[in-house]
Amino acid sequence: MTDQTLVTDAAGTRESSGVVDDLVAALGDRVSTEAADLERMRGDKSGWLSPGRCEAVVFARSIEDVQSAVRIAARHGVPIVPRGAGTGLAGAATAGPGTVAISVERMDRILEIDYDDEIAVVEPGVINQALSDAVAERGYVFSPDPASKAISSIGGNIATDAGGLLCAKYGVTREAVLGLAVVLADGTLLRTGRRTVKGVTGYDLTALFTGSEGTLGIIVEATVRLRPIAQGLVATIGAFFPSTTAAAAACSAITASGIRPAVMELMDPLSVAAIDAYRGTALGEGGQAFVLVQTDGAGSAEEAEIASRLLVEGGAGRVDVTTDPVEGERLLAIRRSMHPAMETLGHVLIEDVCVPRSRLAEMFDEIARIGAETGLTIPVVAHAGDGNLHPNFVIPVEPGSDPGSVVVPDHVWAAADLLFQAGMRLGGTLTGEHGVGVLKRRWLADELGERSVELQRGIKAVFDPDGLMNPGKVY
Amino acid sequence: MTDQTLVTDAAGTRESSGVVDDLVAALGDRVSTEAADLERMRGDKSGWLSPGRCEAVVFARSIEDVQSAVRIAARHGVPIVPRGAGTGLAGAATAGPGTVAISVERMDRILEIDYDDEIAVVEPGVINQALSDAVAERGYVFSPDPASKAISSIGGNIATDAGGLLCAKYGVTREAVLGLAVVLADGTLLRTGRRTVKGVTGYDLTALFTGSEGTLGIIVEATVRLRPIAQGLVATIGAFFPSTTAAAAACSAITASGIRPAVMELMDPLSVAAIDAYRGTALGEGGQAFVLVQTDGAGSAEEAEIASRLLVEGGAGRVDVTTDPVEGERLLAIRRSMHPAMETLGHVLIEDVCVPRSRLAEMFDEIARIGAETGLTIPVVAHAGDGNLHPNFVIPVEPGSDPGSVVVPDHVWAAADLLFQAGMRLGGTLTGEHGVGVLKRRWLADELGERSVELQRGIKAVFDPDGLMNPGKVY
Known part of the structure; x- marks a missing residue:
């Protein structure tokens, strides 16, 4: 991993038309190169803008769409920017020249709600508040409550380990995520975690992906906890x-x-x-x-x-x-x-x-x-x-x-x-809940130390050996 | 990582006297080769016994002791078995021929209690119940409550992500751990996590070490949450x-x-x-x-x-x-x-x-x-x-x-x-809270899938490239 920035290099420009053609051939109208779409991909809610437009955006409708797009981009050696609702505050989901954005905002179905087990299985584009709305009548809520919950997606909440107003009592996003499905940089689908309250088989990859800001893979499904709404007067x-x-x-x-x-x-x-x-x-x-x-x-x-x-x-x-x-x-x-x-x-x-x-x-x-x-x-x-x-x-x-x-x-x-x-x-951290993204990269080693950054880059290389997944973000 | 078992191979036997001499030279009476100590290291509370005795056990008193012992073992290419109170139920802390056990059971000091921030900083050998006892008068408790809490250590609770009787309401060990200090396979000290309620700088290495069963490093210090004891009648x-x-x-x-x-x-x-x-x-x-x-x-x-x-x-x-x-x-x-x-x-x-x-x-x-x-x-x-x-x-x-x-x-x-x-x-897991250790290795891939196991081995190789840290356990 080099500390590359998102500028178009010669290789990127040369490849871009080929990758777009192949994406369109495979995914048809799920691929957009319209100026308005590409322009929107440049920014998020931080106000930071990438220096130019990405080559294309894939509006995936299914896990298979994401896998197909990732495989095509990987074949061309074109970097991928995973994208949810685009409401991040650190620039992590911004896509620039030489990259392809893969948006999961249209993967917005609630796949399963199980009140007996107090879990829901959702696609990543489901809006945070939409899940709480869907279960409110039965007296449940999805705990993570970033201030953006009316517009932010659960996939993005997980990718940033979003916080919010209720965390001291009800925890951060990490505590609400039991399992994930993730498309890796080579297009394979990885399932992590479980549907159970407890489970300690192997390393906690679910926690590793939570807060990884799109640098390890694209979250395409999540099994999350539902919480009974607190009884009594507020x-x-x-x-x-x-x-x-x-x-x-x-x-x-x-x-x-x-x-x-x-x-x-x-x-x-x-x-x-x-x-x-x-x-x-x-x-x-x-x-x-x-x-x-x-x-x-x-x-x-x-x-x-x-x-x-x-x-x-x-x-x-x-x-x-x-x-x-x-x-x-x-x-x-x-x-x-x-x-x-x-x-x-x-x-x-x-x-x-x-x-x-x-x-x-x-x-x-x-x-x-x-x-x-x-x-x-x-x-x-x-x-x-x-x-x-x-x-x-x-x-x-x-x-x-x-x-x-x-x-x-x-x-x-x-x-x-x-x-x-x-x-x-004062013993604190440079980001409580917004993430590192583009905006805080330069302070990362100040907080973590060089050894930790080196190990984290090593982990990234295990999942994404060619450095195609959201390069220039975090690390 | 090969699926090696803990049998003495020619190399191990040849090296053992050298490594023991060097350990004794560096750490003196903190190194034991007494039969009773070595025999105890063969087992845990699972009843499983390694096929023979390890070469020596280091009863570390400080982080520096652990670092010194790890560096000496690494220099000799001798595998290390991290060991807490030895109360595990999956054989993860059992030490056999050709290995050196590094026990942290005598690193048992509570280093800090901060009621304002509701945290404690402890050495890994502190017994779970001892921490709760220390804070009970002020109305606090350490939530993780494995049935073994009177005899199990907090370091071991973290290494296995221990569960217990109170988890549905008060969470598993992972939810109670904010930060760690870990001695890696090359003897360097890594600090992870934070003292704050929230924090999303980089990957969640604290969660990665929690439940890693000694395969990534030796936990030598932990910053854990304290919880106010619930008010009212029970x-x-x-x-x-x-x-x-x-x-x-x-x-x-x-x-x-x-x-x-x-x-x-x-x-x-x-x-x-x-x-x-x-x-x-x-x-x-x-x-x-x-x-x-x-x-x-x-x-x-x-x-x-x-x-x-x-x-x-x-x-x-x-x-x-x-x-x-x-x-x-x-x-x-x-x-x-x-x-x-x-x-x-x-x-x-x-x-x-x-x-x-x-x-x-x-x-x-x-x-x-x-x-x-x-x-x-x-x-x-x-x-x-x-x-x-x-x-x-x-x-x-x-x-x-x-x-x-x-x-x-x-x-x-x-x-x-x-x-x-x-x-x-039925959608469950083969271990809710005891871990994989030696006893459940053969079922690991059945639950996780080959791809996940391969990625997890890749993570292990980042932290422990020579495979010296608790080999033959989990993976």
């Missing part, structure tokens, strides 16, 4: 704090109390101000930070009582508690406005550091320091129950210019570098 | 059924109801009879099966009510429910007597198939059929909430003979083969 708490530090300390106290809220989110005053500006509200008057807590399950009421008390003791100026679903939704809407509010300000680079939960307040302080030192305004929202912070870098977009053409400037990457270094100093 | 239910099939169906109904008991165990009439014989009781009069359910947490009382109702509706002749800890302990003691009761009958091979929870009753029927066909008596106890069954094959021991010399006869392996095939036919 209590939602909104609390305003005079400072982020106090808010973060209160969140850490809630974790340390041993209760386990389903949701615990923290928005700093810059975020609250941006939301106020976007919604025309005045929640954050005087520069307040906002904490949102939601408890569920049989202990919900008692947990809400403990959380409220700790928020008050932690210095909250106002604490609203409700078990009314409409009122709860109103409080949640504040958090949900974050991303739209940011987007009105310009192009947004959403960062994703995760620190031990006890270091949350310190990490907020570090971000404030970095903001002051670099002169950048960095609103931060955090999954406080996980120690997972999303600092937002807003890059102004010239009026009338193409938002797709926005390039993250070097001084923003310099600030992000300070951020990652601070996160790692 | 309810314990004991129920007797006229048939195993009815008992299994009732357990499946409890799972399907969406409640999540902490414990749900099923003992078939043969097991109950053996326990009665051992304890001088008359619980199973008339050939009854026994179901044990325990609920905890805020919803405990309500869950116990639902479970009791489903047990009665499922045909239980008698259902005892108690929230009295002493009474609860009395019911649990029935389950805990299983293994001692078996051991009075002879040498026990405890099998470990796991099927989808809805197939539990069918798997019991299959075992009954296999018992009838082969003429063997096969008492079965199951972690019914997981679909994980432990059929017990009892091999009579001649009076006065060495129990260590008992060899599992071919006709028992033939019956076990029928068992594994039936489990896999």
